[in-house]
Amino acid sequence: MSFIRKNVIGFADTAENGDGGAVTVEAAPAETKEPVSCIAKVRFEGSGPALDYYNDEFYLEPGDRVFVSGKYYGKRGLVESVTTHFRVDKNKYRKVIAKNDLHVTGRFIRANDKMISFDTNLDAERFASLMIPPRDPENDEEEEIVCGDGWSVDLTDFEESECVDCDKIMPALDYCTDGKVLYFSLINGRGTAFIKGKSIYKTEFEFDGKTVSGMFCSCPFNDDCLCKHEIAVLITLRMLLSRPELEDKADFTALDYTLFRDFFTNMSKEITLK
Ligand SMILES: [Zn+2]
Numbered sequence: 171m172s173f174i175r176k177n178v179i180g181f182a183d184t185a186e187n188g189d190g191g192a193v194t195v196e197a198a199p200a201e202t203k204e205p206v207s208c209i210a211k212v213r214f215e216g217s218g219p220a221l222d223y224y225n226d227e228f229y230l231e232p233g234d235r236v237f238v239s240g241k242y243y244g245k246r247g248l249v250e251s252v253t254t255h256f257r258v259d260k261n262k263y264r265k266v267i268a269k270n271d272l273h274v275t276g277r278f279i280r281a282n283d284k285m286i287s288f289d290t291n292l293d294a295e296r297f298a299s300l301m302i303p304p305r306d307p308e309n310d311e312e313e314e315i316v317c318g319d320g321w322s323v324d325l326t327d328f329e330e331s332e333c334v335d336c337d338k339i340m341p342a343l344d345y346c347t348d349g350k351v352l353y354f355s356l357i358n359g360r361g362t363a364f365i366k367g368k369s370i371y372k373t374e375f376e377f378d379g380k381t382v383s384g385m386f387c388s389c390p391f392n393d394d395c396l397c398k399h400e401i402a403v404l405i406t407l408r409m410l411l412s413r414p415e416l417e418d419k420a421d422f423t424a425l426d427y428t429l430f431r432d433f434f435t436n437m438s439k440e441i442t443l444k
Pocket residue numbers: 371387388389390391397398399400
């Protein structure tokens with residue numbers, strides 16, 4: 171797998187300076203290699219040395235990003251090495267439960283702390299698969315989601331709405347400035363955003379160019395007002411729509427700049443610069 175980045179000077183130059191710059195990410199077609207049983211050494215950011223995990227579901231190579239069962243469930247790990255020479259007791263080993271598919275393509279333009287794209291294949295479902303692990307096989311509780319009414323607000327002056335608690339606006343702004351609105355997409359009037367709080371929460375809504383309606387968040391907050399994540403999403407949507415790049419564009423995807431760099435420049439797989 172190799173990624174080709176174009177206009178890389180613009181990308182590097184704008185890293186600290188703010189706006190402008192475009193990066194094209196092209197991925198080679200996904201290779202469908204048969205799974206190979208192995209022990210993978212996986213390292214997690216902010217933790218000690220790499221740990222061993224059994225894998226029989228995926229074809230793994232050093233540089234792959236994976237989710238695992240056990241203590242580090244929910245954290246994305248980096249495969250450091252792989253060996254097929256092993257003899258272990260399967261029941262004593264934690265397992266690799268998902269492998270990130272980073273076959274992302276598209277042209278991304280820097281706008282504030284977001285990378286905007288009008289043609290990426292990084293849809294909400296794929297983004298979710300990169301950030302949120304499948305259910306923990308060791309703690310397998312069925313979910314049964316039920317919803318009441320979603321929130322509706324006018325985007326222009328949502329702060330005035332009675333469903334917005336003023337005390338939540340500053341924390342929501344902090345979410346925006348701290349880069350916690352990781353992903354945002356608006357496709358055919360349907361919006362989806364992922365926000366990093368205690369966990370990664372998904373906010374969904376509809377937007378007709380003026381009113382945000384049917385807004386829900388997956389966080390545990392249930393009160394008679396919007397949660398911080400939903401307010402952060404409204405702030406982000408208004409910021410993005412004020413950008414000249416989005417003039418006359420109805421559909422777009424926006425990825426947090428730091429996360430974009432993490433996905434496409436800090437990978438240990440080969441990156442070809444052109
Ligand atoms: Zn929420």
